[in-house]
Structure formats: structure tokens, C-alpha cells
Amino acid sequence: MSGYLTLIDLRKEYSGPQGNTVALGGIRLDIERSSFVSIVGPSGCGKSTLLQIIAGLVSSSSGEVRLDGKRVVSPPPSVIYVFQHYTRSLFPWKTVEKNVAYGLQNRGSLSTRDITRRVEEYIDLVKLNGFEKHYPWQLSGGMQQRVAIARALACRPDMLLMDEPFSAVDALTRVGLQELVLKLWRELKLTVLLVTHDTDEAVYLSTRVVALSAPPSQVAIDLPIDLPHPRQQIATREMPRYLEYRHRVLAQLFRDEKLTDDDGTAEA
């Protein structure tokens, strides 16, 4: 166990009217610094819960999360969570620049002038110049998610945790956001942990894809993705190796959802 982020036998149980249900049944993972890891899995496998536990927003029933060797019990300053619903996670009473400044103002170590400069820098990075004084709800969905990404990155985190960040926008906007995140990941040497239900997105973006099984979830596949960087939306997706990775991940998911037999043929 020498990785940057280590998950040791993470379990999460919920007590309900019909007794306890086990969402996460002992997750073990070791994640390297500067890797881009996607987590996929059948619906209800607890992949979002897993991300929230890593973020220190939710506590696990047993097991532990270690970040840089230290146990995570509350949200670590070096990790920022990007939510799926940007409409709900951006503060509607704050303008774009004030939303981006929010994390910085609560770090307490920067002067007002440094904050202003940093906000400018990151608004520039996500290409939202000219929209500083707008409110989030005056922007399109893709632009709003870029505000959320700028707000997260302005704190200069080591790791981004992203919970289906591209699922609420249209297909073309999604491609734009994917490229933006890939570029920022490469340039800023971030570690990214992405939860998604989109297998293609997972394989295309990642250096490693982890598929969880149906609950009680465990790691079903842990697949290093050996595709050249920078990825290219059309060329990469046509590579035989890309298709092979995609095949393996999909076969695992479909098996869990009972959509196909073990050999990948559709059930009648």
C-alpha cells in the first residue's frame, strides 16, 4: 500500500425497514498520484456513495480511506468534489466570480488582491471571460459546469472527485467539457477520480477504469488503459485497443445488470 489514495476494505451499510442492506461490500483500491481513474458500475452499486466517503462527506461503516498516508475523517483541503447537479451546487445568489472565489475566501491564507487575481486566472482557464458578473442561472448548462470546475480548481487541489459531471448536458457540450478536464488534468498534474455510468467516457478519459459489481459491491474489474495521450475524440475511439477495453467493461456491466449471458449475447 504505497499509493496516493488508498481504500482499505471500505464497507457501507444502510439500515432500512427490511434489515440492513450492504451497498459497499469491502472495496480495496490503491490509486497513484496523477492518474485519471474512472469508476463505473451498475446503477445502485454505490459508486457515488464511494466518492462521498473518499471526500469525507459521508462516513463509512467500516474500513478506511487514506490520503497521502493520513486517514480521511472530514473533507481534506487538497480534495475538491464536483457535483453532478451544477444548478444545485453553484450558489445562485453569487455571481460567477464570487462563486469561483468561494473556496479561496474560506482558505484564509490569501489576500483580497491575490484572490481577485486567482479568480481571474481560473475564469480565463475555463474560458468564461466576460461572464464574471453574470449569475450562474444566466448561463447555459455547460458554462455552469465550467464555473463549478473553475471554483474547484481555483483552490489548487491535488485531487478532483467528479460525480457524473457531464451527464446533465447535451452531447456536444459533453465533449467540450471532457476535453477541458483532460487538458486541465494533464497541465495541472491532477489526480482525477470520476464516477460515470458511461463506459465510453470512462475508457476514453482514463488511465484506469474500475468497475464495481452489483451490491454488496466489490471491485469487479481493475483495468489499466494503455492508450496514447493526448486522446483524440475520433481517432482514439477507433483504436482496436479502445474497443477491446470498452468490450471488457461493458461485458462486466451487462453481466451484473443481467442484460446478457456471460459470453455477451443478449438474453431473450
Next chain:
Amino acid sequence: MTARRLAESRIIGVALVAALLGLWELSSAKGWVSPLSWPRMSAIMATWWELVTSGELPLELASSLWRMFVGYFIGVGLGVVVGLLMGAFRVVYNLLEPLTEILRPIPSPAYVPIAILFLGIDDAMKIFMIAFASFFPVLLNTYSGVRSVDPVQIQTARTFGVHGTRLLWQIVLPSSSPYIFTGMRISLAVALIVMVISEMVAASNGIGYFILAAERGFQIRRMFAGVLTLAVVGYTFNRIFLAIEARILRWNQGYMQQLRN
């Protein structure tokens, strides 16, 4: 202007008010109602203007409004604080909910005698009454506002390391401000009512006292002038309040629209 555009404009409402004032004038002039207790509107207006220019009415109003706003802001302040605490902490809610549900339904005039007993008939009693009555609408609306804060906003703040009082101040308070303003607007109307009632029961100045004293001295035009003043004051305050609210909550309208789409 076409009939349709006339029906859609506010002019018809203003015209109705003008027509009723005209009817008032006519009914008094023709003696349909005894002019002794139903003076002509033009005479009431003349008396009102005299009272305003002589400074008598503004003076009475000033002492009333001073009491009203002191009471109102005490009530609003406490309502927001207690509402925030009740919304944020289950234990505070469980502690105070039964008590508020017992006290809230009591109509304000019913506790005037109690207030007189303990606070006398001076300003303290009236300010207490106004504050007490203003407290509940703000409390209940603030509580509802806190309960309706989106949990994703709270989690977002937490991921930036914000918790405790800073979380309440930075996220919960602004997020529930539309609710708080609704409570404050209800309380403003309530404060005006309780101010007049408390001054009618026991006072030596103020607009409520002025109206009642005029009636007892059979100075009917003065009495109506006092009531007219309250109409103007109530209308003006509501307008000012709405303007302030629209400015502070400018973000909320667009945000709500986005959520509906």
C-alpha cells in the same frame, strides 16, 4: 385604448378607487348618510392637509413609527436567529416547537392586558407587543427556509472546508432569505396592526391614540384623517419593502425560473 388593453392595465383599479371617493363625496353632500358621522371626502382631505402642515399628524406618526420599528426589528431579529437554530438543530426544534405552537395562535390583542400588568402602559409594553407579534411569522418562515436549503449546497460548502457558524452564515442564511423576506412582509403588516391596537388601549400619543381621541371628542374629520394616514403609511411601507426585497432577492427570480425549466 382598446377595451382589451384597458382590461389588462391597472387603470381600472385606480379608477375604482376614484369612483368610490366620488361616491363618498356625493353620499355626504346629498345627505344619504348623516354628514355628522360621514363628512365629505373633500373636507376630510382639507383637515388632513391642515394636520399634516401644522405638524400635528407627523408628530403623532413619528412616535408611533418609532415604537413600531423598534418592536418590528427586535421581533424580526429574534425570529431569524431562533428560526435558524430550529432549522439547523433538531434538538432546538424539539425544545421550542410545542411552545411556539401554543403561543402562536393567541390573537395579539388577548395578551395586551398581560403586557400592561407587567410592563405598564408606556413604550415598553407597546414595543414588547409589536415585537412579540412580529416574531412568529418570521420564525416560521425562517424555519421553513432552512429546511428547504438544498443539501447539495451544504455539501458543496463542506467540501471547501466550511462548517458550523460559517456554514449557517454563508450558505443557510442567504439560501433561506426568500422565505425570511416573506415572513418579514407578513410581520410588517402585523406590526402596524398591533401598533394601532396597543395605542388605542393605552397611550397618550401616537396615531392609534389620535384616532380614538378624535372619535371620543366627536371630531369626526380628524378621526377619518387619522385612518387615511394609516392607509397611506401601510401602502407606502409595503411598496418600499417590495422594492428592497426585489433588489436583494434579484437572484432568486431567475434561479427559480431555471429550476422550473
